[in-house]
Amino acid sequence: MSDDVPQPDQIDGAPHPRDTPRLIAQEAAEQAFLTAVGSGRLHHGWMIAGPRGVGKATLAWRIARHLLANPPGADDGGMFGAPPPPDTLDVAADHPVARRIAAGSEPGLFRLVRPWDDKAKRLRAEITIAEVRKLKSRFALSAADGGWRVVIVDAADDMNPNAANALLKLLEEPLAARPCCWSPINPLPCCQPSGRAVVC
Numbered sequence: 138m139s140d141d142v143p144q145p146d147q148i149d150g151a152p153h154p155r156d157t158p159r160l161i162a163q164e165a166a167e168q169a170f171l172t173a174v175g176s177g178r179l180h181h182g183w184m185i186a187g188p189r190g191v192g193k194a195t196l197a198w199r200i201a202r203h204l205l206a207n208p209p210g211a212d213d214g215g216m217f218g219a220p221p222p223p224d225t226l227d228v229a230a231d232h233p234v235a236r237r238i239a240a241g242s243e244p245g246l247f248r249l250v251r252p253w254d255d256k257a258k259r260l261r262a263e264i265t266i267a268e269v270r271k272l273k274s275r276f277a278l279s280a281a282d283g284g285w286r287v288v289i290v291d292a293a294d295d296m297n298p299n300a301a302n303a304l305l306k307l308l309e310e311p312l313a314a315r316p317c318c319w320s321p322i323n324p325l326p327c328c329q330p331s332g333r334a335v336v337c
Contacts (some may be wrong), residue, residue, distance in 0.1 A: 145251040145260050146194050146291035154194035154291075155238060158230065163192050167226050170200055175222035182308050184293070194291050198238070199226040201287040205245045206234040208284030247275050249290040249304075264296040269303040276307065 147153045160167070166185070173179050183200070185193040203226040228235050237243040249268055251260045272288060290296070296304065 142253050154198045157195045160192050160195045160199055163196055166196055197289045201246055201289055202228040202235055202238055204285040204287055206232050245286050247272055247288045249288055251295050264300050266299040266303050269300045273307055
């Protein structure tokens, strides 16, 4: 998207969550995620819930950067044993994954947001099933580096019923290394059984 097109997942006057390096007052949510990663039992879907402006999208982008910068099995420890698990989601700004995410060119990341309508010259009112189908075709391909493929859905409230059903069906398919973070303002009860909820 060009700079003159509004970003549906950005609050006016604030930097885009992708470009926000720190997250304030959400240590418990970060630790819940790090504990799940460290245990080797990472849920395939994470619903990040809370009121507008508390950092749900920033947390989702931090999770995405962390997962993509730390692919599964990347550090088996060698002869010195495995390093201790990370205690933060921080990824250095000069890390290749962080640079690709900042440039919008990370192949392991898919952003599911309300699309731009070229005819009406505005954002569409909802996330449609056509957008979810793009995600499905993306998941049909294997990850080039054998690492994670991450989806950020912002906001889940913006999905129409067909798009929500298609996303849930996609999440139920047995594909490895595919976490999905979605951030509703009003949590969707149908999504909670198929993933993990974190409240900000």
